[in-house]
Amino acid sequence: MEARILNLKKYFDKTRAVDDISFGFSAGQVVGFVGPNGAGKTTTMRIIATLDDPTHGDVFLDGISVIQDPEKARRLVGYMPDSLPTHRDVTVDDYLDFFARAFGIRAPRRRAVIDQVEQFTNLIGIRDKFLKALSKGMKQRVSLARALIHDPAILILDEPAAGLDPRARIELRELLKALAEHGKAILVSSHILSELGEICDSVVIIEKGKLLHAGSIDAIAQSRPYRTILIRVKDAADALHARLLELPAVERIRPLKDAVEVDITGTDDDSGELMTQLVKDGFKILEIRCLKADLEDIFMDVTKGELN
Amino acid sequence: MQTPSIAARLDDFINPIAVKELRQAVKGRFVAAVLILFLLAQLIIVGCVLIFNDNIGQNFQLGRGVFGGLLIVLLVTCVFFLPAFTAARFAAERSDTNVDLLFITTLRPAQIIWGKTIAAMILVFLFFSAALPFMTVTYLLRGLDIPSTLVAVAFNLLLATICIQVSILVGALPGSLLARGFFFLVGLGCLICIFVAGIVLADEFTFGMGVTTWSFWGPAISTVFLMLLGTGLMTMLSVALVSPPSANRALPLRIYLLFVWAATAILAAIWYLVEGDREFWEAWLVMMTLLFSACMLFAVSERHHPGPRVRKRIPRRLPLRILAFFFYSGSAGGVCFSILMLALTVAAYCSLAAAFPSLWYDEESFRFSVTFSLYAIAYLLSARDLKQIFFKYKPAPYTALFAFLLAAFGAVTPMIAGFLIHANTWHRISPLWYIGNPFAVLWSDLGVWPECFWFSFAWATIMFFLAIPWIVRRFREFTRLDALTLSDTETADG
Numbered sequence: 001m002e003a004r005i006l007n008l009k010k011y012f013d014k015t016r017a018v019d020d021i022s023f024g025f026s027a028g029q030v031v032g033f034v035g036p037n038g039a040g041k042t043t044t045m046r047i048i049a050t051l052d053d054p055t056h057g058d059v060f061l062d063g064i065s066v067i068q069d070p071e072k073a074r075r076l077v078g079y080m081p082d083s084l085p086t087h088r089d090v091t092v093d094d095y096l097d098f099f100a101r102a103f104g105i106r107a108p109r110r111r112a113v114i115d116q117v118e119q120f121t122n123l124i125g126i127r128d129k130f131l132k133a134l135s136k137g138m139k140q141r142v143s144l145a146r147a148l149i150h151d152p153a154i155l156i157l158d159e160p161a162a163g164l165d166p167r168a169r170i171e172l173r174e175l176l177k178a179l180a181e182h183g184k185a186i187l188v189s190s191h192i193l194s195e196l197g198e199i200c201d202s203v204v205i206i207e208k209g210k211l212l213h214a215g216s217i218d219a220i221a222q223s224r225p226y227r228t229i230l231i232r233v234k235d236a237a238d239a240l241h242a243r244l245l246e247l248p249a250v251e252r253i254r255p256l257k258d259a260v261e262v263d264i265t266g267t268d269d270d271s272g273e274l275m276t277q278l279v280k281d282g283f284k285i286l287e288i289r290c291l292k293a294d295l296e297d298i299f300m301d302v303t304k305g306e307l308n
Numbered sequence: 309m310q311t312p313s314i315a316a317r318l319d320d321f322i323n324p325i326a327v328k329e330l331r332q333a334v335k336g337r338f339v340a341a342v343l344i345l346f347l348l349a350q351l352i353i354v355g356c357v358l359i360f361n362d363n364i365g366q367n368f369q370l371g372r373g374v375f376g377g378l379l380i381v382l383l384v385t386c387v388f389f390l391p392a393f394t395a396a397r398f399a400a401e402r403s404d405t406n407v408d409l410l411f412i413t414t415l416r417p418a419q420i421i422w423g424k425t426i427a428a429m430i431l432v433f434l435f436f437s438a439a440l441p442f443m444t445v446t447y448l449l450r451g452l453d454i455p456s457t458l459v460a461v462a463f464n465l466l467l468a469t470i471c472i473q474v475s476i477l478v479g480a481l482p483g484s485l486l487a488r489g490f491f492f493l494v495g496l497g498c499l500i501c502i503f504v505a506g507i508v509l510a511d512e513f514t515f516g517m518g519v520t521t522w523s524f525w526g527p528a529i530s531t532v533f534l535m536l537l538g539t540g541l542m543t544m545l546s547v548a549l550v551s552p553p554s555a556n557r558a559l560p561l562r563i564y565l566l567f568v569w570a571a572t573a574i575l576a577a578i579w580y581l582v583e584g585d586r587e588f589w590e591a592w593l594v595m596m597t598l599l600f601s602a603c604m605l606f607a608v609s610e611r612h613h614p615g616p617r618v619r620k621r622i623p624r625r626l627p628l629r630i631l632a633f634f635f636y637s638g639s640a641g642g643v644c645f646s647i648l649m650l651a652l653t654v655a656a657y658c659s660l661a662a663a664f665p666s667l668w669y670d671e672e673s674f675r676f677s678v679t680f681s682l683y684a685i686a687y688l689l690s691a692r693d694l695k696q697i698f699f700k701y702k703p704a705p706y707t708a709l710f711a712f713l714l715a716a717f718g719a720v721t722p723m724i725a726g727f728l729i730h731a732n733t734w735h736r737i738s739p740l741w742y743i744g745n746p747f748a749v750l751w752s753d754l755g756v757w758p759e760c761f762w763f764s765f766a767w768a769t770i771m772f773f774l775a776i777p778w779i780v781r782r783f784r785e786f787t788r789l790d791a792l793t794l795s796d797t798e799t800a801d802g
Contacts (some may be wrong), residue, residue: 050411050412051552052553053616070617074414077412086400087401088400089331089332089333094335097327098324098328101324102324102410103413103414104414106316107316107317107319
């Protein structure tokens with residue numbers, strides 16, 4: 001199972017919401033889809049979910065075009081929008097039953113499918129509650145259950161963690177990991193990059209509708225032109241800051257309480273020479289550690305924060 | 309593998325939307341509350357008559373009076389409460405999110421509308437069946453015959469069906485709260501008209517309209533046929549409104565309009581041949597003029613470029629492509645379709661008038677249809693051009709708003725100018741000041757038909773010729789979009 005997004009463009013009059021982006025993801029992968037507000041994430045996801053048609057380009061889900069054959073493509077996609085279900089006078093069970101019927105799941109199997117999905121998303125205890133009585137976290141789980149009801153191979157999740165408390169967020173993370181282990185191909189957008197970093201194998205970064213980066217987080221981190229090092233010294237953080245400013249390999253300095261984070265350009269040898277220089281200068285170094293770039297660092301490096 | 313039971317098969321056969329709607333109705337309080345009030349009202353009416361009427365034995369018309377009272381309660385419920393319930397629920401669900409969720413299932417827009425209709429009609433049947441025991445009592449009170457009662461109930465059931473369809477159409481309309489409020493008022497106006505019609509007709513039926521004669525069944529069948537066509541039109545419009553913008557929304561609607569045009573023409577022909585009644589022809593002419601003018605209003609407000617999903621279904625062969633241009637979604641094709649149908653309507657009337665000269669007895673409706681068609685073309689194409697020049701990046705539906713504003717301006721401003729110029733009196737205004745008003749020809753005492761005709765003809769012709777390059781450009785772009793293949797993605801893998 002594979003999803004391929006090919007030269008996708010979507011224009012709204014003068015606005016280029018999505019501007020020629022191409023990427024792919026496959027079964028068992030969790031791909032983070034990140035970008036500033038208005039970058040074109042939701043538009044792209046809606047096109048993949050067959051809700052909008054592109055101005056140009058196409059999306060192939062297991063070889064099926066979302067333009068040519070949207071009905072077939074819909075059976076392969078589970079879409080979870082960034083807003084929650086608002087139906088009145090509907091219980092969780094009735095809501096899922098409705099979508100099971102809507103996807104044509106027949107009566108003998110339907111009950112078993114609903115039970116299975118409710119169990120997986122931990123909704124058994126609240127299946128008879130009305131949707132309007134649920135908390136946001138519970139509604140998110142209902143929304144995920146709805147997206148899973150027809151056992152889609154591809155999941156498109158738009159801001160699933162928005163507004164969730166830490167516990168609900170951890171639960172969601174575990175659910176996504178379990179789904180990936182079940183072989184689902186997952187595209188998930190979120191503004192909580194630390195969360196995404198923990199569950200995603202790879203990431204797609206867009207800004208102003210354009211694709212900036214697509215690939216594994218490690219590969220993108222390694223492609224950064226500098227490394228970040230944390231240096232903690234005894235009683236001389238200010239002096240260290242002043243000394244580092246004089247060194248040519250230092251790109252950026254972020255002072256912390258009793259240490260500094262330094263972005264250093266150049267090779268390993270250059271970094272080694274810098275450390276040697278600091279020791280020669282008489283700084284009593286308590287700790288020195290190379291920091292692994294996380295998704296937030298990568299995102300800040302890659303994007304400029306421009307809006308469409 | 310377990311074989312599904314008959315009940316399970318039946319369960320699968322039912323429209324999912326209908327199941328959901330009925331579950332919601334059962335679990336909500338509104339329907340239960342209205343049903344209790346309804347039964348209470350019926351009980352009070354029948355009970356009061358039986359308890360407080362001293363001369364039941366002598367009054368041979370008592371049953372009819374009570375039946376009328378019960379029918380009013382039934383009509384109020386089925387014409388106001390149930391449609392309001394249906395429209396409010398649908399409008400509340402018509403948020404982008406909920407509609408999106410429906411579109412990512414395999415349900416089609418038509419199934420959504422059918423599901424809503426079925427669920428609402430089941431509630432209507434529930435209330436009718438709750439009313440029937442009380443109505444049976446009225447038969448025992450005398451003054452009614454069974455055929456008239458059945459016809460009255462059946463006719464009111466039909467009216468309730470139309471009301472449900474009006475409510476679904478109102479509920480399906482997109483737009484802001486203000487726009488929805490406006491549509492709600494329009495819908496309410498329709499419901500009030502239907503309610504009054506229902507009361508009047510029920511009264512006519514129960515007074516013994518002669519339901520066994522052709523003079524009853526002839527007009528009745530025609531009216532029912534027209535009502536069904538209207539209900540069908542509202543259903544098609546609702547389906548088009550809930551369809552995603554990327555779908556070929558116009559195709560089923562335009563095919564249905566063509567069917568309505570032909571079916572009503574045949575009905576008018578039958579009436580003319582059987583009864584020698586030309587009024588139906590005049591009504592057909594006027595109604596088709598209004599219908600296709602409205603069609604053109606929708607067409608100018610459509611998106612100019614059909615989406616890729618529509619374009620991938622455009623036929624390759626030129627004759628079929630030309631045909632598809634008229635019927636597929638797209639502003640230019642819609643405008644051409646509307647103008648063609650307006651022209652065909654007038655041409656059909658003229659041809660028949662040539663064959664049957666007695667049709668020309670009253671030229672008023674012909675004059676109105678011709679000038680109104682020309683004004684519609686002139687105003688709508690002007691609005692389209694103005695929108696393109698001054699508000700190019702506003703969404704296409706704004707064209708309809710500009711058209712209304714332009715028509716209001718064109719109709720009212722010259723009249724006010726004339727009023728001010730001619731010594732502040734309406735009586736001395738020259739009829740020429742009414743020339744911008746599409747309805748001016750209806751006021752025969754003004755005698756402005758030739759002026760209105762030539763003015764609207766000249767204006768519509770100019771606007772049409774100005775629109776030709778746009779239509780040609782759109783037709784050239786109306787080509788089949790060749791599908792990308794998966795092999796193309798080999799170079800595009802991120």
